[in-house]
Amino acid sequence: MRQLAVISGKGGTGKTMLTTALALCAKDVVMADCDVEAPNLHMMLDAQPVDEEPFYGLDVAVIEDTCTRCGMCADACRFGAITDALSIDPIKCEGCGMCALVCPSDAIHLERRMSGTVVLSSTRWGGLVYAMLKPGESASGRLVATVRKRALEMADGGTVLIDGPPGSSCPTISTLTGVQLALVVCEPTLSALSDMKRVLALADQLHVKGAVCINKCGLNDAIESKIEAFCVERGIDVVGRVPYEKSLFEAYARGHCVDAIQRHLIEQAKDIWRYFERTLRER
Numbered sequence: 001m002r003q004l005a006v007i008s009g010k011g012g013t014g015k016t017m018l019t020t021a022l023a024l025c026a027k028d029v030v031m032a033d034c035d036v037e038a039p040n041l042h043m044m045l046d047a048q049p050v051d052e053e054p055f056y057g058l059d060v061a062v063i064e065d066t067c068t069r070c071g072m073c074a075d076a077c078r079f080g081a082i083t084d085a086l087s088i089d090p091i092k093c094e095g096c097g098m099c100a101l102v103c104p105s106d107a108i109h110l111e112r113r114m115s116g117t118v119v120l121s122s123t124r125w126g127g128l129v130y131a132m133l134k135p136g137e138s139a140s141g142r143l144v145a146t147v148r149k150r151a152l153e154m155a156d157g158g159t160v161l162i163d164g165p166p167g168s169s170c171p172t173i174s175t176l177t178g179v180q181l182a183l184v185v186c187e188p189t190l191s192a193l194s195d196m197k198r199v200l201a202l203a204d205q206l207h208v209k210g211a212v213c214i215n216k217c218g219l220n221d222a223i224e225s226k227i228e229a230f231c232v233e234r235g236i237d238v239v240g241r242v243p244y245e246k247s248l249f250e251a252y253a254r255g256h257c258v259d260a261i262q263r264h265l266i267e268q269a270k271d272i273w274r275y276f277e278r279t280l281r282e283r
């Protein structure tokens, strides 16, 4: 399967905007929004839901009426999820099952917990799978894996374009595993430069080729030069340099960025897509 993941070490660099631009110029592509804690690609592409399925994350403990109130479960819980009044705090419960193990009355069981929803949708530019993780729920790495699985099924041997999560933790690892190219979107700020280095190192560890697109060019020439110098030193291609364009960001903020992308970003996106296709041929 052909898979390109657009990621960023830091949020707010323009990752979803670039993914949207790539979706507009790619052919026969299915998109996967793996930013499951804050998905918004479906808004940019005006996606129409076709189907949805529940996502079950961690189990949650439930205390039954046969409880004798001995308190052993509360002492055993390492997550502080059982209150002094012997009720379960579902936000803190990690579903480890220790309370059920120690209960002398067999008065605790674990239940499946619905942690979010996976949505299959259609857009003018192809299918899109995205998810909504409920606030306070964890297991986002597993949810990312589910979104990718559904997108691969929908693509049926074709190409999947992934809008990844920011950061370099479990959801990003789940996003990058098995893709052919990780496109890191970086803006010319010191924090973005630092986070770009971290996420490129992660891609390298996962044996995924990394490339960089510098967004908001012109805002800080000195840091832009540092990004370029780092990439030259590491042999990483800078495949896009997108000038800062205020009207593009204003359109993005309103959620109607397709026309603005066609005007300001589409040629850069076409070049990046051609780079992705070259990468596939060279493998």
Ligand code: SF4
Pocket: 063, 064, 066, 067, 068, 069, 070, 071, 072, 073, 074, 086, 102, 103, 104, 105, 106, 107, 108
């Ligand atoms: S260990 Fe079992 S019996 Fe004791 S308080 Fe907990 S649920 Fe109730």
Ligand code: SF4
Pocket: 060, 061, 076, 077, 078, 079, 080, 081, 082, 088, 092, 093, 094, 095, 096, 097, 098, 099, 100
């Ligand atoms: S399942 Fe684990 S985390 Fe949840 S209440 Fe029981 S011991 Fe605590």
